[in-house]
Amino acid sequence: DDEIFMDEDSIREYDKRYNLHSWSAQKNLNPLVITKAEGIYFWDINGKRYFDMSSQLVNVNVGHGNKEIINAIKEQAERLPFIGPSYAVDVRSKLAAKVIEKAPDNMGKVFFTLGGADANENAIKIARMFTGRQKIFSRYRSYHGASFGAANLSGEPRRYTCEPGLTGFIKFFDPYIYREKIEFKSEEDASRYYLDKLKEQIIYEGADNVAAIFLETVTGSNGVIIPPKGYLQGIRDICDEFGILMVCDEVMTGWGRTGEWFACDNWNVKPDIITFAKGITCGYVPLGGVIVDKKIAEYFDDNVLMCGLTYNAHPIGCAAGCATIDVYEKEGLIENSKKMGKVLGAGLEKLKEKHACVGDVRYIGLFSAVELVKHKGTKEPLVPYGKDPEKIMPRIIDSLRERGFSTYSHENCILVAPPLIIKEEELKEALSILDEVLDFVDEYIEK
Ligand code: PLP
Incomplete structure (x- = not known):
């Protein structure tokens, strides 16, 4: 019987049949099947690796598998x-x-x-x-x-x-x-x-x-x-x-x-x-x-x-x-949060300068948000408060995930809050994925 829970399709099928997921209409959910997590990464059942750039729900501060x-x-x-x-x-x-x-x-x-x-x-x-x-x-x-x-x-x-x-x-x-x-x-x-x-x-x-x-x-x-x-x-x-x-x-x-x-x-x-x-x-x-x-x-x-x-x-x-x-x-993680926070802040400021869709970036330690807008001058949010009929934010989050950058959004903000063990090179690599996806958002708002 346990064999059933070894392959991706049946894990997902049973999940969909029996499990209620929070804050969602259940029908169109398509959760990734995760099998492993270590440090700042986790892996799906097909071996694809993801930067955990939200530390799950901003809780896995020390990283996975400690x-x-x-x-x-x-x-x-x-x-x-x-x-x-x-x-x-x-x-x-x-x-x-x-x-x-x-x-x-x-x-x-x-x-x-x-x-x-x-x-x-x-x-x-x-x-x-x-x-x-x-x-x-x-x-x-x-x-x-x-x-x-x-x-x-x-x-x-x-x-x-x-x-x-x-x-x-x-x-x-x-x-x-x-x-x-x-x-x-x-x-x-x-x-x-x-x-x-x-x-x-x-x-x-x-x-x-x-x-x-x-x-x-x-x-x-x-x-x-x-x-x-x-x-x-x-x-x-x-x-x-x-x-x-x-x-x-x-x-x-x-x-x-x-x-x-x-x-x-x-x-x-x-x-x-x-x-x-x-x-x-x-x-x-x-x-x-x-x-x-x-x-x-x-x-x-x-x-x-x-x-x-x-x-x-x-x-x-x-x-x-x-x-x-x-x-x-x-592991000196409080200090690392402060130190890497400076790298994160500098990286986010660059993204704000470069991308038309980035209205504001806010950061302290390894806690940050990228606020997306339709227009920097008017500050009109990319999606209105409490509504996102075209599912624009989920689409951005999906594009990030496809490229190995996992996080979540709320209203018109993308959250960036990696585990406090992250190193400078890793942080820069992850931010380059965000940079690439923000190019698409720029194209979308300029259309
Ligand atoms: N308070 C804050 C600031 C939170 O961010 C959260 C969860 O995200 C909660 C309370 C609720 O915590 P829990 O989900 O553990 O009940």
């Missing part, structure tokens, strides 16, 4: 694969200590989850318990997860299926300067504008009702929008003024992606809560978590933490997390 993590998982599976959340276990204690050591120095304790959405779900609850307030602010161009609370937190179209949604979730605008109608004199000016608007909105909502402001420290899927100078500190100040908790969603940006352990370290801003997932175990097994600062940790000394998961702080996840942090350290 033996240290695999061995840690194997050893833990042999020793103690599972024990309930109420017990203390060596890897559970060790990982919690390591996470707090890497987080900003105001942080106190961590609550482990299985991924990003449930990290945010629990962060919402913790913020409400701690403040005794209900309302939650988050931004339009954001993705915080697909479960009900996290989807209500999200601003982009993936939230629409959960609407009319929960009351008390309020959206504000992102500092998306490239698409702003106003010409700002400086980044600081832009920050002031967005922060003043946010403050006004908070006052109208009744500042005393607001528990938390959630933000992706650097907006991820929705176009790698990097906060302008002074923005994050401004959010911190607003939170301090009104007794609101600042929650940074570092699910995508944490664990070295932006060239620091956490993206907030780039601006030396200390949130009250950080949520994380992805890069903590790089997908070798699922793990996420909520880091709370010391005052919140202390609050739960005497108040019950009304949060729970059967798989809270799963021992195999914790073992993998410990090994993953060791890999970041031993």
Whole structure:
């Protein structure tokens, strides 16, 4: 019977017959059959090799096939694969200590989850318990997860299926300067504008009702929008003024992606809560978590933490997390992210200069987006927001994949976020594939 699952057609046939794939109408899906992954590459069943230029879902930061993590998982599976959340276990204690050591120095304790959405779900609850307030602010161009609370937190179209949604979730605008109608004199000016608007909105909502402001420290899927100078500190100040908790969603940006352990370290801003997932175990097994600062940790000394998961702080996840942090350290991956980020940035700037279809490029560490437009002057997006009837973006992504460059797009942006182990030559080779495909996009818009 297992023979059936050896050849490409039957693997795909069974997949199509029995498997539901996320965010897709199922009928016309034609998934690649993958059999192997190593380092920055993966291979399909026919032996074709792909640069993993999105690190899958921006989570495989250390690359594929890392033996240290695999061995840690194997050893833990042999020793103690599972024990309930109420017990203390060596890897559970060790990982919690390591996470707090890497987080900003105001942080106190961590609550482990299985991924990003449930990290945010629990962060919402913790913020409400701690403040005794209900309302939650988050931004339009954001993705915080697909479960009900996290989807209500999200601003982009993936939230629409959960609407009319929960009351008390309020959206504000992102500092998306490239698409702003106003010409700002400086980044600081832009920050002031967005922060003043946010403050006004908070006052109208009744500042005393607001528990938390959630933000992706650097907006991820929705176009790698990097906060302008002074923005994050401004959010911190607003939170301090009104007794609101600042929650940074570092699910995508944490664990070295932006060239620091956490993206907030780039601006030396200390949130009250950080949520994380992805890069903590790089997908070798699922793990996420909520880091709370010391005052919140202390609050739960005497108040019950009304949060729970059967798989809270799963021992195999914790073992993998410990090994993953060791890999970041031993291989100097945070530094490499910063160093290769400069190469990536320079390469993207060249693409912007050369290609009529590239309106903007945004990058920090090994986290970047290429924003495609029909016209540089008008900035008209290559596809309108929330719509792509001609499937232009999927066609671009397919052309890249045919040439061995795997990534994904969101709206009119192509994401480029390779594993943090990538070397300069590899990065340049991959960017040359992107360059070639952008030539076709130029031809398309000039027609
Ligand atoms: N938050 C951010 C910023 C994300 O990018 C994601 C996933 O892409 C999530 C939360 C949700 O994480 P998960 O898919 O692990 O639930």
